[in-house]
Amino acid sequence: MASADLAPSRSPTDLFGDPIDDSSPLWFKKDLFLSPDFDSESYISDLRTFVPFDTLRSQLHSHLSSLKHELVDLINRDYNDFVNLSTKLVDVDSAVARMRAPLSDLREKISAFRDSVEASLVSLQDGLRQRAEAANAREVLELLLDTFHVVSKVEKLIKELPSVPADWSNGDLDVVEKNHLSNGISLQDTESESNVRETQSMLLERIASEMNRLKFYIAHAKDLPFIQNIEKRFQSASRLLDASLGHCFVDGLEHRDENVIYNCLRAYAAIDSTGNAEEIFRTTIVAPLIQKVIPHGSSGLAGEASGDQLEADFQEIKQCIEKDCTFLLKISSRGMMSYRRPFIGQHILV
Incomplete structure (x- = not known):
């Protein structure tokens, strides 16, 4: 009777369920099934290398029966x-x-707070957009105002130049030379004339600098109606500047006025018109020198010229270059090194 009382109680599953064998081989690791990165295919593939498939299947069935038994116990x-x-x-x-x-x-x-935040966000984005548009409009307005002020300033500076004949705007430098004596400047007063030339060249350099600014403004707002309306004023000022600058440059070359030539070269560089300066130097200085050494009409005798004559002409040309052209090289070296070689070397020796 005592032995019956000491016998452990057994559940219905223990009596009528499948037999459970807690013993398992060493190669069967139950903990691997609980791993987060458990992969059934890899698990079976690894075990099949040394465990027969039937044995593995039998062991898995046994483990399944054990799990079912534990589940029933938990429910009961x-x-x-x-x-x-x-x-x-x-x-x-x-x-x-x-x-x-x-x-x-x-x-x-x-929901109400979210709607309020969305409305505030839309309002803020709209305000930022309007602010950006206002900033762009302000930049355009400032550009137009600067353009207008520069145009007015250029026209005012041009009016301060000595009397400018109408033919200057057409680039007729011959007429300018003929009318040069009618400007009221006494040719006998050389010092006064030099001061006038230098003042004019400095004024032209200033105008050229303003014209450079004006070109920049027009290039950035060329599609605006305001810029299109002042295009004629800009073209007129540009023609007057070219004519006045050409006359002043010729006058400086003829009088070998270094300050005038230097200021004119800086003005040509400012408006990116060094080609005009090269052409004026060619026609004013280089062409007369070549004509003096090799007179026009003697080309037909070139074939009959002796080697000594050609050598003499060549030496004379070199002397003329040294005497009448090298001075420009020295002047340009004061501040226009970038324009020295193409200006001198390309056209003097042509």
């Missing part, structure tokens, strides 16, 4: 609590209703 152990759960849940709907009301209020507040 807490079955009474599970059955009594429905009796303990009293007035659940009322509790849910009480919780739903504040949650609904919170949801409405969050």
Whole structure:
């Protein structure tokens, strides 16, 4: 009787279920099934290298039976609590209703706040867009104002130049030379004439600098109606500047006025018109020198000229270059090194 009392109690599953064998081979690791990165295909592939497939299948079936047994035990152990759960849940709907009301209020507040934030965001984005448009409009307006001021300044500076004949705007430098004596400047007063030339060259350099600014403004706003309306004024000022600058440069070359030539070269560089300066130097200095050494009409005798004559002409040309052309190289080296070689080397020796 005592032995019967000491016998352990056994569950129905132990009596009528499948036999459970807790012993498992060493190669069968149950913990691997609980690993987060468990892969069944890799697991079977690794074991088949040294475990027969039938043995592996039998062991897996045994493990499945063991898991089912544990699941039944867990359900039977807490079955009474599970059955009594429905009796303990009293007035659940009322509790849910009480919780739903504040949650609904919170949801409405969050929705209203979200709508307010979205409206503020849209308003802010619209304000930023308007601000960007206003900034762009301000930049364009400032550009137009600067353009207008520069045009007016250029026209005012051009009016401060000595009397400019109408033919200057057409680039007729011969007429300019003929009218040069009618400017009211006494040819006998050389010092006064030199001062006038230098003042004029400095003024032309200033005008050229302003014209360079004006070209920059026009290039950045050429499609605007305002710029198109002042295009004629710009072209007129440009023609007057070219004619006045050409006359001043010729006058400086003829009088070997270094300051005047230097200022004129800087003005040509400012308006990116060094080609005009090269052409004036060619026609004013180089062409007369070549004509003096090789008079026009003697080309027909070139074939009959002796080697000594050609050598003499060549030496004379070199002397003329040294005497009448090298001075420009020295002047340009004062501040226009970038224009020295193409200006001198390309056209003097042609």
